[in-house]
Amino acid sequence: MDAELFPRSRAEVVPGAVHVPDWLDAGRQRELLEACRGWARPPAGLRTVRTPGGGTMTARQVCLGWHWYPYGYARTVVDGDGSPVKPFPAWLGELGRDAVREALGATPPPYDIALINFYDGDARMGMHRDSDEESDAPVVSFSLGDTCVFRFGNTETRARPYTDVELRSGDLFVFGGAARLAYHGVPKVYPGTAPPELRLTGRLNITLRVSGR
Template sequence: MSTLPLFDPAGGQRREVAPGAVHLPGWLPAEQQRELVDACRGWAAGPVPMRHTRLPRGGVMSVQTVCIGWHWSPYRYTRTAVDCGGGRVADFPGWLAELGRQALVDASPDPSAGDGYAPDTALVNFYDARAVMGMHQDKDERCDAPVVSLSIGDTCVFRFGNTEHRGRPWTDVELASGDLFVFGGPSRFAYHGVPRIRPGTGDPAATGLAAGRLNITLRVTGLSDSTG
């Protein structure tokens, strides 16, 4: 994986959406977007395939998901895909952890922001033109370390809400290809979702993704093999 050039927070692009929630447009250069798309294709091919997650009440998510490091199924993490074949998930690569640490450094005025950040799982979500994600909290982790979110492909409307409930107040943010969004601190458990995708807004020549949106979220589970 190529080394990501340092983002310049003085460039005027950094936006704090809420305390601890930061949007950095255009953070990933095109070359690195293509490398991530290639990596995601490899993960989607197995050993645990990309799938539409089935929810406990019988609903099926419109988003397709594949996990690395730990497998997420509602509402827990396991090393094996207990809800789709039982295979062991692919290992979490060191280069992706480095990318997560760099994301925290660039999203914060504190150059030590990435120190000790050790993400051990990533959820890779693919949105086609009709896929959505309802308002939810990322709270299945046993750790409150920040979530690092990377977007590739079509632009989406990302709805970032409050920590108390799914309703207003919220802020709608357009996340385009290459954008970084980090949320931690007081915003770590904010409700968030994706009410719509803007089809055709991605550039297949730049990303290698023909259509749709890839979202890669890095997280720290706080689990070990003895607790997962």
């Protein structure tokens, strides 16, 4: 928004979980968007994720470095076209490490996984934990496009207590330490709220993780 009645500021949602508004400037957002468009192309491109129970996730996904599927990792798209997963770029890893330094004042080990989720206006993400990695390094999340409600909860249950955070294009969210295995999800996306200059319909979430493998 051009004018904020109450300007947004950095906030620690719970110990170890930090929201940094507007961390990505307009130029970096455009660079990330163009990279995402390339990664989304086949082979090993954007796919619909199917759950073991036979359902499907409404957010579509593409992976870099390691391919995530419910509930593990592989070097090929085992639940898609079978192609080798696209490589994880060093520059994206450095961006993630810079993000953790900014948010938590720490330097994590090198990142080697990116999960990129695309949300259209009807997509959601249920409460879940990022627990398939063998590392407890912080998770880094970049938002592009439409604004969403990001629900950040506790480590014991999908239910309350949780905090709803508004994530806009360019925002950074990092969670590690005691908050690393907290349940979180996206209950709502606000269609048409992306910055017009980005020319993106929908929301992209780029999540970086350390596999520990």
